[in-house]
Amino acid sequence: MAFEExxxxxxxxxxxPVILIVAGIGWGAHQxxxxxxxxxxxxxxxxxxxxxxxxxxxxHSGVKHGTNAGVPSVQDCMQCHxxxxxxxxxxxxxxxxxxxxxxxxxxxxxxxxxxIYNMPEHVRFSHKAHVNKGIDxxxxxxxxxxxxxxxxxxNFVMGECVACHRQNNAPTDCTTCHK
Amino acid sequence: MELTRREFxxxxxxxxxxxxxxxxxxxxxxxxVSQLDMPEYRLPGESRWFATTxxxxxxxxxxxxxxxxxxxxxxxxxTLHPVNHGKVCARGHSSLQxxxxxxxxxxxxxxxxxxxxxxxxxxxxxxxLSGQMEAGMKKPGxxxxxxxxxxxxxxxxxxxxxxxxxxxIWVLDFPGTYVERSVMKEITGKQVLPYFQxxxxxxxxxxxxxxxxxxxxxxxxxxxxxEFRQGRGRKRGILVSFSPRMNxxxxxxxxWVPVSxxxxxxxxxxxxxxxxxxxxxxxxxKVWPQWARSVTLDYISKxxxxxxxxxxxxxxxxxxxxxxxxxxGFENYACSNGLFSLWVIQMLNNLLTGSxxxxxxxxxxxxxxxxxxxxxxxxxxxxxxxxxxxxxxxxKFKTSWIINANPVYVLPKKLNVEALLRKVPARVVFAxxxxxxxxxxxxxxxxxSWLEEWGDSSLSGPYGQRDSNNGDxxxxxxxxxxxxxxxxxARSGSMSVGDILLAAITKGSETLKKGFNWDSMQSLLKSRxxxxxxxxxxxxxxxxxxxxxxxxxxxGVLPKFPPPxxxxxxxxxxxxxxxxxxxxxxxTDIQEPHFNGNGFVLIPFLSHALHDGRVANRPWMxxxxxxxxxxxxxxxxxxxxxxxxxxxxxxxxVVKVTSPLGTIEVPSFPSPGIHPDAVAIPVGxxxxxxxxxxxxxxxxxxxxxxxxxxxTGELAWISTRVRLEKTLNKVxxxxxxxxxxxxxREALPH
Numbered sequence: 071m072a073f074e075e076x077x078x079x080x081x082x083x084x085x086x087p088v089i090l091i092v093a094g095i096g097w098g099a100h101q102x103x104x105x106x107x108x109x110x111x112x113x114x115x116x117x118x119x120x121x122x123x124x125x126x127x128x129x130h131s132g133v134k135h136g137t138n139a140g141v142p143s144v145q146d147c148m149q150c151h152x153x154x155x156x157x158x159x160x161x162x163x164x165x166x167x168x169x170x171x172x173x174x175x176x177x178x179x180x181x182x183x184x185x186i187y188n189m190p191e192h193v194r195f196s197h198k199a200h201v202n203k204g205i206d207x208x209x210x211x212x213x214x215x216x217x218x219x220x221x222x223x224x225n226f227v228m229g230e231c232v233a234c235h236r237q238n239n240a241p242t243d244c245t246t247c248h249k
Numbered sequence: 250m251e252l253t254r255r256e257f258x259x260x261x262x263x264x265x266x267x268x269x270x271x272x273x274x275x276x277x278x279x280x281x282v283s284q285l286d287m288p289e290y291r292l293p294g295e296s297r298w299f300a301t302t303x304x305x306x307x308x309x310x311x312x313x314x315x316x317x318x319x320x321x322x323x324x325x326x327x328t329l330h331p332v333n334h335g336k337v338c339a340r341g342h343s344s345l346q347x348x349x350x351x352x353x354x355x356x357x358x359x360x361x362x363x364x365x366x367x368x369x370x371x372x373x374x375x376x377x378l379s380g381q382m383e384a385g386m387k388k389p390g391x392x393x394x395x396x397x398x399x400x401x402x403x404x405x406x407x408x409x410x411x412x413x414x415x416x417x418i419w420v421l422d423f424p425g426t427y428v429e430r431s432v433m434k435e436i437t438g439k440q441v442l443p444y445f446q447x448x449x450x451x452x453x454x455x456x457x458x459x460x461x462x463x464x465x466x467x468x469x470x471x472x473x474x475x476e477f478r479q480g481r482g483r484k485r486g487i488l489v490s491f492s493p494r495m496n497x498x499x500x501x502x503x504x505w506v507p508v509s510x511x512x513x514x515x516x517x518x519x520x521x522x523x524x525x526x527x528x529x530x531x532x533x534x535k536v537w538p539q540w541a542r543s544v545t546l547d548y549i550s551k552x553x554x555x556x557x558x559x560x561x562x563x564x565x566x567x568x569x570x571x572x573x574x575x576x577x578g579f580e581n582y583a584c585s586n587g588l589f590s591l592w593v594i595q596m597l598n599n600l601l602t603g604s605x606x607x608x609x610x611x612x613x614x615x616x617x618x619x620x621x622x623x624x625x626x627x628x629x630x631x632x633x634x635x636x637x638x639x640x641x642x643x644x645k646f647k648t649s650w651i652i653n654a655n656p657v658y659v660l661p662k663k664l665n666v667e668a669l670l671r672k673v674p675a676r677v678v679f680a681x682x683x684x685x686x687x688x689x690x691x692x693x694x695x696x697x698s699w700l701e702e703w704g705d706s707s708l709s710g711p712y713g714q715r716d717s718n719n720g721d722x723x724x725x726x727x728x729x730x731x732x733x734x735x736x737x738x739a740r741s742g743s744m745s746v747g748d749i750l751l752a753a754i755t756k757g758s759e760t761l762k763k764g765f766n767w768d769s770m771q772s773l774l775k776s777r778x779x780x781x782x783x784x785x786x787x788x789x790x791x792x793x794x795x796x797x798x799x800x801x802x803x804x805g806v807l808p809k810f811p812p813p814x815x816x817x818x819x820x821x822x823x824x825x826x827x828x829x830x831x832x833x834x835x836x837t838d839i840q841e842p843h844f845n846g847n848g849f850v851l852i853p854f855l856s857h858a859l860h861d862g863r864v865a866n867r868p869w870m871x872x873x874x875x876x877x878x879x880x881x882x883x884x885x886x887x888x889x890x891x892x893x894x895x896x897x898x899x900x901x902x903v904v905k906v907t908s909p910l911g912t913i914e915v916p917s918f919p920s921p922g923i924h925p926d927a928v929a930i931p932v933g934x935x936x937x938x939x940x941x942x943x944x945x946x947x948x949x950x951x952x953x954x955x956x957x958x959x960x961t962g963e964l965a966w967i968s969t970r971v972r973l974e975k976t977l978n979k980v981x982x983x984x985x986x987x988x989x990x991x992x993x994r995e996a997l998p999h
Contacts, residue, residue, distance in 0.1 A: 074252040081260050088264065132293045140293025145286040178285055178741045185281040 109184050111166050111174075112219070120215035126207045133197040133207075141183060144174050186220050187211075194249045203238075284319045286738060293318060300327060300790035302706055302731030304699025305340045305864075307400050307610040308332060308466040309706040309729060311790040312341065314736040321345055321700055321737050326468075327790055331712040331727050333468040339873055340860065341468075346867040347698045348737070352682050352940030354695040356742030365683070365693055371744060371752070374692055378753035381648045381675060382414045382761055389415025390645060393637070393673065396652040398422050398611055399827045401705040401731075402773055403747045405613040405623055406765075407652070408827060410750060412626045413761065417646075419637040420827075421654045423861035423932065423950070426465070426611075427633070427831060427963040428582040432591045435833035436535065436605045440826060443595065444606035444710050445576050448476035451483060452570035454520070454563065455490040455498060456513035456594055458578020462497035462876065463855040466610065469712065474501075483571070489563060491516055491555070492580055494852055494887070494929050495922030497876040507924045510850040510967060511842020512553035513581040514590025516560060518839065519549040521597050523564035532603025535596060544839055552841065554924070573601045579855060583966040586840035588959040608710025613827050614730070617776045621764045628830035633962025634660075641669040648675040652746055653696065657685040658862055658936065658948065661955045661964070663910050679746050682866060685938050695743040702745035703770040704733035705791070731791040732774065745770060834959060845954040846909040846970035849888070852929040853949040853966055859933025865943035866936075875931065878918050879985035884934040884946030885918040888973065892928075893919035896975055903978035906930075908971045911952035916980045928971065 118124045127133060132140035147170055155171070156164040174181055189195050201207075207214075212223025224230060235242050291297065296317040303310040303324075311330030315323045324342055328335035357374040358365040368374070385392040394416045399407060411418050430440040445460055447453060447470070460470040477486035490502040493510040508516060518541055525537050546557045567573040577594035581587065595605055615623050632640065640646065649670055657667045670676060671689050678690040687693045712727040739745075744752070747770035754765045767773040775783055786792050844850050858873035858881070859865045874881045886904055898904060904917045906928070915930060923929055935948025956968035 078252040078256075085260070085264070132295075136292035136295050138292070138294035141281055141283045143284045143287040147283075174285075180285050181283040183281040183283065 109219075110181055111169050112163070113166070114163065114218045115214040115220060116216060116218045117162060123215075126214075133201045136198055137194075137196045139197050141181075144170070144179075144181060148175050186222055187226075189226070193247055195247065203240075205238075209234075282318065287319055291316075291319065296322070299734060299736040300788055301700075301736060302704070302733040302790050303337075303341050303344070304702075304704060304733055305338075305344055306467075307398055307706065307708075308468060309610055309708045309731045310337065310341065310468050311731065312337060313790075314700065316736050319737060321348060330790070331729060331793060332466070332708070332731075334472050336468050336472060338468050339858065339870065340864055343864060343867045343869040344698065344700060346869055347681070347864070348700045350682065350866060350940070352866060352942075353740065353743070354680070354682060354693060356695050358687075358690075358693040358695070360691045365687065365690070367742070371749075374694055375749070375752045375756055377692060378677065378749070379756040379761075381650075381677070382410070382753060382757055385414035385416055385648065386761060388647070390417065391647040392416035393419060393632075393641070393646040393649045394652065395419045395421050395637075395649065395654050395656055397654050398426070399613060400611040401707060402614045402616065402770070403704055404611070404827060405616050405621075406747055406750060406773070408613060408623065408626055408630070409616060409621050409764075410754070411630050416630065416650075417632050417637070417640065418630055419632045419634070421634070421656055421659065423659050424579055424583055424855065424966055425963055426828075427961045428587050428591055428958055429465075430828050430831045431588060431834045431959075431961055432582075432595055433605065433607055434831060435592060435835070436595045436599065437607055439607065439609075440828040440831040441607040441609045443577070444608040445470055445473060446574065446606040446711060447473035447486070450477055450572045450574040451480070451486050452566060452573040453477065453486060453488045454517075454567070454573070454575045454597075455488060455492070455502065456517055456575065456577045456590070457492045457508075457581030458576045459496040459498045459580070459855070459857075460576060460578065461501060462857045463860065464578070466608075487566075489566075493850070493924040493927045494580060494854065495877055495920075496580070496854065497857060498578075500877065500922075505922075506555055506559060508553045508555055509924060510580070510852065510927050511584035511586055511590070511844075512549070512555075513577070514586060514593045515544070515549050515839065515841070516553050516555055517575065517577075517590070517593045517597050518544055519546050519560050520564045520567065521593065521600055522546075523561060524568065524597075524600050527564070527568055529568065529600060531600045533599035533605070535599040537596065537600060538836070540838055541593075567601060574598065575601065580852060580967070584842040585844070585956050585958065585965045585968050586842045587965060588834045588961070589836055589840035592834055592836055606711055608708065608712075609826060610706070610708045610710075611827060612707035612709065613825055614705060614707045615825065616764075616773070618764045618766055623825045631827070631830045634964055635957055635962035638664055638666065638669065641666070641673070644672060646673045648677070649673040650677045650679065651686055651690070652679040655680075655684045655686050655863065657689070658939075659950055661910070661953050662951050663955050679749065681743065682940055683938060685936065688938065694749055696749070697739055697743045697745045699733060701735045701737060701739040701743070702733070702747070703735060703774055704745075704747070705774055706731040706733070727793055729791060729793040730786075732786050733790075734787055747773070832960065842967075843956070844968055844970045845956065846972075848907075848970045848972035849892070849928040850926055850967065851906075851908065851949065851953065851969045851971045852927055853932050853953060854929050856931035856933035859931065862933040862936060862939075862943075862948070865933050866940040868942050871942055871945075874985050877922060878920065878982075880918065880982050881985075882945065882983050883980075884915050884930060885982060886915045886973075887918050887920050887923045887929040889923050889925040889927075890919045890921050891925055892973075893917065896973060898973075898975050899979075901979050901982050903976045903980060905974040905976055906971050907974070908952045908969050909954055913947045913949070913952060914976060914978070915947045916982055918982065928973065 129142040130139040132138050151167055151170055154161055156168050210224060214220060232242055296315045298313045298315050300313055303312050310333035311327035312324050313327055314321050324337055326333045326335040326337045356367045357371055359368050392414060394411055396407065398420055426442060429442050433443060434440045442465055461474060464470045480486055488502040489504045490499040491506045491508045491513050492499050493508055495505055499505045521537060522542055531537060546560055550557045575594045575597045577591045582591040598605055613623055660666045667689060676690050677692045677694065678687050679694045679696050680687060681696050681698065707730050709728045751768060754762055755768055778786060857876055858870045864870045872881045878885060886906060898917050898919060900918055902917050903914050906913050906915060930949040932950055934946025936943040953969045956965040958965045
């Protein structure tokens, strides 16, 4: 068999497995990047925002006043969980509350969360500007009260942002978001 | 089947496109951190700035610290602060590394066997301290307190407590300010520090000072120097330096005159004699001493190495100058005749300008309690180094507290201080890191960085203010009360010195507690102010008179230190000096310098970067190149190039340096910038128990021969001669310059 024939045969045999492998790697990366795979504590928005109906702003207090929504401090969590402990009757997710108390609060450690929503460095996004214009959290983040683990609700490509700005008569000048 | 080129290209592109699928659109992964505790006013990812007063030294610079997400990020100067005018020194900038140093002690440590172990909580330590205070009250004179320089409310607290419990206080600072204060007591009647009023001068003679690099108030002196050189409304200032070594100030001078070590004062004497011969009458109240007039220029020239001609020319320049000024410094007053030298220099100022400018950065701020009158504190509680060592040898102390001091590192081994301290039954060290002194402690109490604690300072001096309308600088004595606030949450396990002492006092008997009406430094400081005044004082890092105050400078005589006064924004607390026990100097004859041993005079100079060694555990300071040699991360010994040539020594050759008390080995740095009779090694290196960054280099202070400065009871640091011997070893010194020796002009390749 001539070399070219062998090469062509090899390519034909291997092309589909290669595509599948690469797709698998891509999917896996997507899972890692966009899904809550390894959070230090398996915090459930469904339980807190859904079942307990805690407002978004109660924890993410930075949204109305600043660029970043932020996450609550460990002390903020302990405001409730010094009362709602693993020994509380009917409490769910006891192991996670135990982790919060024993591994973080009592040891004086901060919690390093896995960030789901990552904006590229060349984009400047201000929560304050959007929230104070009446944009609801669900618009971008989806209904987190139905998510036990957070996933990215929308694909934040530039076209999405620009389309929404156009619909709502917000500035579409480049320097609005690219400083 | 044939694979055509087109088919091959199609297949390749499909494969490439497939491979590229996985890589598109992945954003940069960022962190999302829940702080342990974050106050309501802090917004995530956004910065807040806090005004505070620097605690690195007693200069009292006003700073603004940027804090984001509970982390201090950057320090800058407060623009309108009369001390630093918006500037910060390198040491100030590096205090972030003191705050976040990985070698910080995690909590109070207790000696268990041979080891020090962190204990949980402060209760036991506070109880022990309280017990020691009670024991001290029953047996006055049994507690020795070794501390860095005292100032502000903390200084007042320590002094008042020492008075209550009968403790003795040994203020241990390298190089210390005793000599300057002793001389100024004689000249002005007060134990203050000389103020370098450079901004008004047009001709300055510097005798051995490095006020641009390592002076008492470096940032302010640099600002004054800038004004001096810019010469607003008058001619640009000229600076001439007499010194055995080229330091940063000397390098910035218009002329460096190398002088034999310790002879600067005698050169000043010669200049003074010439001024008197010219018919100049002293502008101030002091009389030029008769015994000085018999000293001949030939004698001075022979001893100092300065040509007679040059001394005469300089005297002439001073006569013609409008505002000449003389400055003395470490390389002059640290010799055995330092008192004499500095006294002559101040007498020269008396002759030239009639005034001895002075300032005081170390006021103790009176405690806001009717029963705590600092003026009633007996000055006999203060010990000089000589007296402290003597009393340690007598075995009278039962307890020693060492507060932010490192006597084992900074004192010559010959004094045997480590062994003497070990004999004291109870030993407590207050420190944020383990150091050379902590191994002898029974308790090491983890203290805080100044960025985490409440504190204050009180300074007074002719700092001057620039009129924002016309840019003029008006001389005026400023009393500045600097307030320090925590800019970040304190590291868990640490407490400030003031809070530790107050907590221990609170646990004690009514007799101990009487008058100490506060449970924390914050409450102590706050109790001086109304709520409105407190908020304003915090926002500007303290209180001082605004430019519109109606004081004036009367002719050449400075007004008395102002009494407490009401500024537009609140009351400035009054202060007293902790130095009133220092006696003035009485001189009846000239004094030549004296050095022990044979060989070259060893100058252990204050390192521009590492100071006295306390900041050696900060990488930023270790990597800061020395201004003269550009060496970093190491020790070196400077010697004149002619000496090096004679001994066959090149840069980097390890040299054995032998004093009457020991030997060290250190890499050499031949330089034309040092007198041939002298060698110099920077202080601040040579730690052996100070964390992962500082344990490098050699400590020249360990093997100098202790000599006492007159009747001060303090050490003359430049008192030793050493011999040099080349070894077979060589190291590569890390420097910023090239490896080319510019003296031989091999700089450029062909």
